Amino acid sequence: MGTIWVHAEVSGGKVASISLELLAKARELADTVEAVVGGEGEALAAELGAHGAATVHATGDLDGGLAGPAVASAIVAAIEGGAAPDAVLFGTTYDGRDVAGRLSVKLGAPVITNVVELEQVNGSLVGTEPVFGGTVNVSTRFNGAGVGLFLVRPKSFAAEESGGSPAAVSALPVPDLGATGAARVVDRFAEESTGPKLDEAGVVVSGGRGLGEAEKYSMIEDLAKLLGGAAGASRAIVDAGWVPYSHQVGQTGKVVKPDVYVACGISGATQHMVGMKGSKNIIAINKDTEAPIFGIADLGVVGDVHKVVPKLIEALQARG
Amino acid sequence: MDIVVCVKQIPDPADPGELDPATNTLKRDMKLIMDESDSYGVEMALQLRDAAGDGEVTLVSMAPHEEVNGLRSALAMGADKAILVSDEALAGTDALGTARVLAAAIGRAQADLILAATESSDGYTGTVPEQVAELLGLPSVTFAKEIQADSGEVLVKRQTEAGYDEVRCPLPAVVSVTAGVVEPRYPSFKGIMAAKSKPMDQVGIGDLGISADQVGWAGGGQEITDVSPAPEREAGEIITDEGDAHERIIALLEELRIV
Numbered sequence: 420m421g422t423i424w425v426h427a428e429v430s431g432g433k434v435a436s437i438s439l440e441l442l443a444k445a446r447e448l449a450d451t452v453e454a455v456v457g458g459e460g461e462a463l464a465a466e467l468g469a470h471g472a473a474t475v476h477a478t479g480d481l482d483g484g485l486a487g488p489a490v491a492s493a494i495v496a497a498i499e500g501g502a503a504p505d506a507v508l509f510g511t512t513y514d515g516r517d518v519a520g521r522l523s524v525k526l527g528a529p530v531i532t533n534v535v536e537l538e539q540v541n542g543s544l545v546g547t548e549p550v551f552g553g554t555v556n557v558s559t560r561f562n563g564a565g566v567g568l569f570l571v572r573p574k575s576f577a578a579e580e581s582g583g584s585p586a587a588v589s590a591l592p593v594p595d596l597g598a599t600g601a602a603r604v605v606d607r608f609a610e611e612s613t614g615p616k617l618d619e620a621g622v623v624v625s626g627g628r629g630l631g632e633a634e635k636y637s638m639i640e641d642l643a644k645l646l647g648g649a650a651g652a653s654r655a656i657v658d659a660g661w662v663p664y665s666h667q668v669g670q671t672g673k674v675v676k677p678d679v680y681v682a683c684g685i686s687g688a689t690q691h692m693v694g695m696k697g698s699k700n701i702i703a704i705n706k707d708t709e710a711p712i713f714g715i716a717d718l719g720v721v722g723d724v725h726k727v728v729p730k731l732i733e734a735l736q737a738r739g
Numbered sequence: 740m741d742i743v744v745c746v747k748q749i750p751d752p753a754d755p756g757e758l759d760p761a762t763n764t765l766k767r768d769m770k771l772i773m774d775e776s777d778s779y780g781v782e783m784a785l786q787l788r789d790a791a792g793d794g795e796v797t798l799v800s801m802a803p804h805e806e807v808n809g810l811r812s813a814l815a816m817g818a819d820k821a822i823l824v825s826d827e828a829l830a831g832t833d834a835l836g837t838a839r840v841l842a843a844a845i846g847r848a849q850a851d852l853i854l855a856a857t858e859s860s861d862g863y864t865g866t867v868p869e870q871v872a873e874l875l876g877l878p879s880v881t882f883a884k885e886i887q888a889d890s891g892e893v894l895v896k897r898q899t900e901a902g903y904d905e906v907r908c909p910l911p912a913v914v915s916v917t918a919g920v921v922e923p924r925y926p927s928f929k930g931i932m933a934a935k936s937k938p939m940d941q942v943g944i945g946d947l948g949i950s951a952d953q954v955g956w957a958g959g960g961q962e963i964t965d966v967s968p969a970p971e972r973e974a975g976e977i978i979t980d981e982g983d984a985h986e987r988i989i990a991l992l993e994e995l996r997i998v
């Protein structure tokens with residue numbers, strides 16, 4: 420395959436891990452890999468190059484504008500200018516979806532979404548996506564000509580350096596967006612967070628409805644902190660308003676693959692498990708012997724979270 | 740303020756469907772319900788309409804078999820009327836085709852603001868709202884957790900990886916809302932009775948100026964090459980807590996060199 424573009428995003432001043440994952444996969448599939456950035460390219464060129472991007476097409480500062488319409492229009496202009504890639508890979512992220520959605524309408528092309536595996540079969544790209552809570556895998560490919568658009572779930576591929584030299588920075592001008600570009604970010608708020616990010620942490624401790632009440636979630640945070648990990652949640656307690664959506668693990672939340680995942684008071688619905696069953700080791704604490712989570716746990720503890728977790732915290736604190 | 744809310748009607752997730760082995764698509768012959776994800780958009784629309792003191796909430800849905808069950812639930816919550824697009828030609832329509840249909844249907848209503856959920860519970864492509872915005876030539880804000888409307892614009896708190904962004908956006912605009920951000924009201928008995936007589940505009944794709952080759956299987960532009968069961972993960976050891984389970988957990992964490 421000729422050329423794949425990767426929509427690269429920034430997180431905490433660095434290239435987001437999902438973007439590095441996509442670059443690694445793109446290198447396996449294409450002769451030429453290039454990055455597209457809604458923002459400044461200079462600061463990212465070294466890292467993108469080290470992960471295999473030959474060029475970074477950068478729009479420059481979006482001045483508070485949202486990535487969706489700006490980056491999609493800029494990509495279309497580049498394609499019209501003769502620079503069409505065979506495929507564009509996006510992460511299933513806040514901005515990735517926006518850009519892919521806008522682009523799909525502009526190109527009149529579908530997007531293959533929720534992709535967890537990408538391979539080349541008879542010269543065309545095939546994306547695989549889990550359905551029915553991850554119990555069945557469906558593979559899809561485009562049957563038309565044109566640019567293939569893929570939205571890939573984070574943690575599907577491992578990031579890997581290629582040792583490449585810094586990417587060449589090329590300007591990707593944003594055409595006039597008209598009304599579509601009218602939304603402006605006027606302020607940014609960072610929620611206080613300590614410790615590693617949920618989808619990058621080596622240890623994830625998650626709580627579910629079995630905690631009984633919102634206040635008990637602090638126990639999950641304490642345990643996560645003691646293990647140098649991040650705190651996650653089932654959708655049940657996100658929907659109940661106990662914790663923000665950013666904590667949600669599962670089909671409609673984050674996919675995590677830590678070394679250790681500790682599920683506390685979580686039943687193990689398929690939609691939850693699809694987000695964490697790739698973890699290396701799973702520990703589950705649930706008072707119901709029949710809880711489905713025990714079906715995938717390396718260590719299952721039939722017990723009360725209100726007894727087991729505080730003791731665990733105490734014992735870890737005692738070790739200092 | 741006139742608000743359109745996209746409401747997807749889906750099979751009950753508690754009773755998941757199965758793939759039709761002949762066509763590799765979801766079998767959908769059971770009664771459909773309102774996707775819970777859309778109940779948040781409906782609630783938000785009702786609150787915004789009531790705060791503005793004027794205007795109407797119009798529901799828009801594309802569904803097979805002239806299904807109105809989910810729309811009636813949202814009308815019972817307090818929405819004013821609904822537009823339903825149902826057409827045999829729509830079977831197998833993908834996200835882009837769905838967005839084309841919804842955008843055309845929205846064109847039949849008055850809309851200062853168009854709300855949708857960030858993703859549906861059964862399809863979860865999460866692209867439809869942004870595609871609708873692009874088709875209508877409108878700005879959009881996805882992943883809203885709070886919306887304030889005043890004089891021709893909205894101020895939206897948009898979820899981000901780090902926290903949230905405050906985004907100002909002139910109307911008309913499309914905004915997608917995440918689950919759990921408001922408490923959807925339960926329909927009252929009066930609401931349920933009133934829903935039965937609220938206006939329901941039922942249209943086919945011809946009424947929207949859409950031809951059959953733009954939707955359905957033909958319009959999709961993609962094909963399924965394989966369907967296979969996902970690999971299973973084996974269960975390990977299960978112990979019952981006798982007051983010392985934490986020690987076993989710590990022993991495992993030590994073995995894994997986490998502590």
Ligand SMILES: Cc1cc2nc3c(=O)[nH]c(=O)nc-3n(C[C@H](O)[C@H](O)[C@H](O)COP(=O)(O)OP(=O)(O)OC[C@H]3O[C@@H](n4cnc5c(N)ncnc54)[C@H](O)[C@@H]3O)c2cc1C
Pocket residue numbers: 626627628629630652653654655656667668669670671672673683684685686687688689690691694704705706707710722723724725752753859860861
């Ligand atoms: C389309 C769709 C998408 C979804 N996406 C997601 C998703 O992304 N992520 C997600 O998590 N869910 C998702 N869900 C929801 C999912 O189906 C479940 O409803 C949810 O995961 C249940 O959360 P839970 O395990 O916390 O609650 P419950 O299922 O209520 O389980 C609570 C568990 O706690 C145990 N318990 C109770 N008290 C105690 C105690 N004192 N000590 C120990 N254990 C106790 C119980 O035995 C029970 O097993 C989705 C659902 C649908 C339909």
Ligand SMILES: Nc1ncnc2c1ncn2[C@@H]1O[C@H](COP(=O)(O)O)[C@@H](O)[C@H]1O
Pocket residue numbers: 745746747748774776777799800801802834837841854855856857858859860862863864865866867868
């Ligand atoms: N058939 C439909 N009818 C009405 N609204 C829909 C339909 N499909 C998608 N939507 C809206 O678009 C959102 C995102 O859908 P999706 O892109 O499928 O995840 C849904 O939550 C709905 O608000």
